[in-house]
Amino acid sequence: MRAIQRISRWVAYLLLPIFIVTCATTNLPPLSLNTKQPLESDENRIWERSAEEQRKLDKSRKIVRDPLLEEYLNDIGRRLTPPSLKDSERLTFQFKVIQDTALNAFAYPNGKIYVHSGLIARVENEAQLSAVLAHEMTHTINRHAVRSVRDQRNKRWWYIGGIITLSILIAYLTGRRLEEGDLVGATLLNNTARILVGLGLPLAIMASINGYSRGLEGEADAGGLKLLTQAGYDINEAPKVFELFQKTYGDSTAAENFFFGSHPRNSDRISNYKSLLAGRYARVAKEQGRVKDTRDFQLRRRVIIRENALLDIRAGRFNVARTALDKVLAFTPNDPIAHYYYGEIHRLSDKSSEGEKRALARYRKAVKLDPQLAAPYRAIGLLYYKRGNKEEAKKAFRRYLDLEPKAKDRNRIKDYIVELDS
Numbered sequence: 001m002r003a004i005q006r007i008s009r010w011v012a013y014l015l016l017p018i019f020i021v022t023c024a025t026t027n028l029p030p031l032s033l034n035t036k037q038p039l040e041s042d043e044n045r046i047w048e049r050s051a052e053e054q055r056k057l058d059k060s061r062k063i064v065r066d067p068l069l070e071e072y073l074n075d076i077g078r079r080l081t082p083p084s085l086k087d088s089e090r091l092t093f094q095f096k097v098i099q100d101t102a103l104n105a106f107a108y109p110n111g112k113i114y115v116h117s118g119l120i121a122r123v124e125n126e127a128q129l130s131a132v133l134a135h136e137m138t139h140t141i142n143r144h145a146v147r148s149v150r151d152q153r154n155k156r157w158w159y160i161g162g163i164i165t166l167s168i169l170i171a172y173l174t175g176r177r178l179e180e181g182d183l184v185g186a187t188l189l190n191n192t193a194r195i196l197v198g199l200g201l202p203l204a205i206m207a208s209i210n211g212y213s214r215g216l217e218g219e220a221d222a223g224g225l226k227l228l229t230q231a232g233y234d235i236n237e238a239p240k241v242f243e244l245f246q247k248t249y250g251d252s253t254a255a256e257n258f259f260f261g262s263h264p265r266n267s268d269r270i271s272n273y274k275s276l277l278a279g280r281y282a283r284v285a286k287e288q289g290r291v292k293d294t295r296d297f298q299l300r301r302r303v304i305i306r307e308n309a310l311l312d313i314r315a316g317r318f319n320v321a322r323t324a325l326d327k328v329l330a331f332t333p334n335d336p337i338a339h340y341y342y343g344e345i346h347r348l349s350d351k352s353s354e355g356e357k358r359a360l361a362r363y364r365k366a367v368k369l370d371p372q373l374a375a376p377y378r379a380i381g382l383l384y385y386k387r388g389n390k391e392e393a394k395k396a397f398r399r400y401l402d403l404e405p406k407a408k409d410r411n412r413i414k415d416y417i418v419e420l421d422s
Contacts, residue, residue: 028143031091032084043109043146046203050108053203057096057114064097064117064304072300073097073115073133076126080134080227085141093137097304101311103245107136108203109145120301121308121324122244125293127237131228138223144216145203151213214268221272225281234290235281239273242266302328306338313341318349336369340376347379356383374403378413390420 039047057063073095085091093111101118108114113136123129139145212220221238228235246266277285306328312321322345328338343362346355360383363376381396397413397420407413 028147030084030141031143032082032088032141040146042149043143046146046149047110050110050112050203054108054112057204062098062100064099064307066097066303069097069300069304070095072296076130076133077113077137079231080130080137082141082227082230091140093140095133099307099311101308101315101317105132105136106204107139109140109143111140113137113140114204117304117308121305123241124244125237126297127228127233127235127290127292128241128244129297130231130233131224131235131238131241134224134227134231135220137227138220139212139216142216142219142223144212144220148212148216217269218272221269222276222280225273225276229281229284232291234292236277236285237292239270239277242269242273246270298331302331302335306335306341309338309341310344313344313348316348318345321345334369336366336373336376339363339369340366340373340379343376343379347383356387359383372403374400374407377403378407378409381413381416385416385420394420 038044074093077093077095081093091111093113095113095115097120098114098116100116101121102116103119103122104116105119106114113133115132119132120129123132225235225238228238305324309321309324309328312318312324321341325338325342325345328335329342332338339362343359343366346359346362349355350358360380363380363383366373366376377396377400381393381400384390384393384396387393394417397417401407401410401413404410
């Protein structure tokens with residue numbers, strides 16, 4: 001009952017702008033240095049609410065605290081920012097990363113863009129990542145949030161409310177599916193939806209879950225290619241992002257079309273990009289020497305890939321996690337945490353004696369590389385405990401507690417030691 005009450009409040013909160021713009025036009029010019037007039041009242045309210053939501057989201061544990069990664073994304077953002085917005089006092093793009101395995105990103109109307117770690121981990125190069133950022137930046141520049149809200153003004157409030165309520169309910173339920181490792185079953189959303197719902201962030205829900213209409217998404221595709229062109233990126237990489245989406249989720253937006261109307265399918269997005277590359281951007285697409293990848297891209301996303309692998313391990317997606325850790329270890333073969341996570345894959349996915357041997361080898365490799373790393377000792381202790389090797393289990397557990405005296409599970413580990421002493 002409390003969940004339904006919260007949903008009702010959020011629906012009313014998101015519908016409010018619709019009621020106050022019944023005479024407002026959806027024909028708005030893009031934001032630029034030449035846009036000198038103040039924001040209109042409804043758009044100003046949306047910006048204020050965006051700032052409120054961002055404060056909540058930024059305080060949550062879902063945000064990745066990596067200043068170098070944020071600096072890297074902001075550098076890409078500055079490179080993509082069009083000349084018409086350079087040194088703008090009104091709009092400055094800022095990027096944050098949400099720890100989540102889904103392939104997603106969304107933009108607030110005031111220029112703050114959230115990128116999911118799963119997307120950073122899975123795209124192949126900087127040009128593909130930049131294609132996503134440019135697409136989201138175009139949503140902001142072209143004021144798609146307020147245009148989308150205003151576009152609903154002639155629809156009945158109960159119809160709109162029903163769609164938003166349904167999207168929130170779907171967000172809550174499909175979040176569980178991803179937690180269970182069912183990527184395809186969670187076609188509409190990702191498990192971050194539970195965070196957005198739990199924090200009460202209707203604008204984020206609108207941008208991240210509902211998405212925009214076919215027309216606005218097509219506009220963002222074209223605008224994104226323009227930003228990529230100006231920044232010197234290889235624009236041929238743009239459709240490959242949606243090919244990745246389609247490979248992972250299929251045409252997942254077919255379900256979105258049922259609930260939300262004209263939101264385009266992944267196959268439609270791929271076709272749209274390829275049409276643009278063959279037509280308006282044909283000359284640029286053939287240019288040599290455009291930026292495809294950088295060392296910074298591989299370096300800055302290394303930790304993202306590694307920590308995303310841990311989420312996949314916890315969800316039972318062991319093959320996905322293994323592929324991710326292979327990438328990390330190819331780049332930094334002496335990463336002790338990556339070896340520890342690999343040991344977790346062996347321990348959890350293969351209960352045979354051979355699986356245990358492989359897990360122990362990885363754990364021992366991890367502590368050899370970093371003797372102060374506590375977690376592998378806990379894992380070693382668990383393996384020896386199950387084997388009935390009391391002395392080795394106690395030794396590993398005690399070392400774990402020495403290195404991590406404030407561990408959340410310290411009382412449980414102490415209980416294991418008591419049992420082993422019996």
